[in-house]
Amino acid sequence: MADDGRPDQAREGARVPADFAMGDEAAGAAAATLRALADPLRLRMLSLIASAPGAEATAGDLASVAAVSQPTVSHHLKLLRDAGVLTSERRGTSVHYRVDPAVRAAVSTLLNAVVPAVLEAGRPGPERGAAVDADVDRLVAAVAPDFADLEPSAVAAVVRESYLALVLTGGRAEDLVPDAERFARQRLADIRRVAAPAGDDVPQVLFVCVSNTGRSQLAAALTRRYAGDAVRVRSAGSAPAAAVGGAVMGLLGEDGADADAFAKPLTDDALRAADVVVTMGCGDACPVLDGKRYEEWPLGDPGLASPRGLRAIRDEIDRRVRLLVGDLAPHVVLPQA
The missing domain is CATH 1.10.10.10 (Winged helix-like DNA-binding domain superfamily/Winged helix DNA-binding domain)
Incomplete structure (x- = not known):
């Protein structure tokens, strides 16, 4: 074996598999x-x-x-x-x-x-294509009555886009339809809020991290836990992953996680509807819109942390969420830390 760890034949001028790889x-x-x-x-x-x-x-x-x-x-x-x-x-x-x-x-x-x-190569066969259309049709039928003030064609388009966006994240097949319905409902509510902001005095905050499987999920869960209906919460990922990890799910259970604990992409609807946008490690992947309040929370990646490190990240998010809720909804009584 050579000193650099390569087989002895490499010292003798013989080619090894690595020699065929790109530099x-x-x-x-x-x-x-x-x-x-x-x-x-x-x-x-x-x-x-x-x-x-x-x-x-x-x-x-x-x-x-x-x-x-x-x-x-x-x-x-x-x-x-x-x-x-x-x-x-x-x-x-x-x-x-x-x-x-x-x-x-x-x-x-x-x-x-x-x-x-x-x-x-990736074109779905007739059976799969029909299944997608059937899923979307059922979702449109379930969602449309609650958004009768919006154009039916716009509602159908948002539902289809939401469904296909979650397909691309690669999450569990059994979660696709319920998660797509929740995602579509959030997006349609955001579209409605942007179209008619008058009379909606509930502040809305959007938490954004890279994968939407750690920091932003923890922040969203803690904000809901402390603020309830006094603050409307969204979370998203600049590059959403397939699923929230087991360790983070454990913490989410402690912090009152709800059905929003699934990875979803950052959309223009969510940005436009938010009053406050909190980024957590996604850098300039989040576009800046006029009239929004932006905060950057420099936090470690839970996916790379030890159990102790994960708990420390959660505690720092908790501290920052308390300050944010106190600012956005000062009438809310926060529990003791």
Whole structure:
């Protein structure tokens, strides 16, 4: 065995399996770019730029691909620029975006070859497609009566989007339909709140972490426990995972967790409806909207913590939640710590 841990044959000039792998530097650079592209909205924006006349587009053009706010568009464009995928040029009052020539061939391959191949390979068969449609139809029938003030087509679209978003997180199949209904109801309530904010004096707080399986779930559970109906609570993940871990679920049980303890993605609806947005380790993945109060709580990742560390993270969240509830709902009597 060589001193560096590789087999003796490596010292004799023989090739070993690792010699066929991509180098660390190349893999790191490729992974950074792929992470920047691994978002449905960013892929749609990229396809618009690549296919637009002159192969360029403005932020206003790009906002048309989805019903999201201008800050959300700017956030995604910044990520693509930082990753070296896009370049920008200001002309008068507009900024024009183009695919960087250095990666144009790779982007063309992604959009014209990889994406169609992936879609074809993952296309559900007739039975699965029918099952999805049946699930969504049942959910729409259950949810629509409580949101009769909203356009039926908008309600149906939100329900379908919510269902498919949770499919992508890879959670348990048996939880998909009930969780999708809860998620859709939250999003529709948020849409209603944004459309008619007058008369709704209940403050709403949104907790955001990376996976929505630890910090944000603990904060949401503690806020509900202390504030009850005096504060409306949402939680989300900038990159939601499949399920809340067992150790965190144990703490959630202590803190009065309810049916909201499932991972869900950050949506524009939740951001717009929130009065306070608390980020917990997701950095600039949360777009900044005017008129919102933002707080960053620097906390460790529960998924990487020891049992003692997990308890310490929970206690720090508890301390911060008490301060937040005391500020948002000063009439609420908090229990002794």
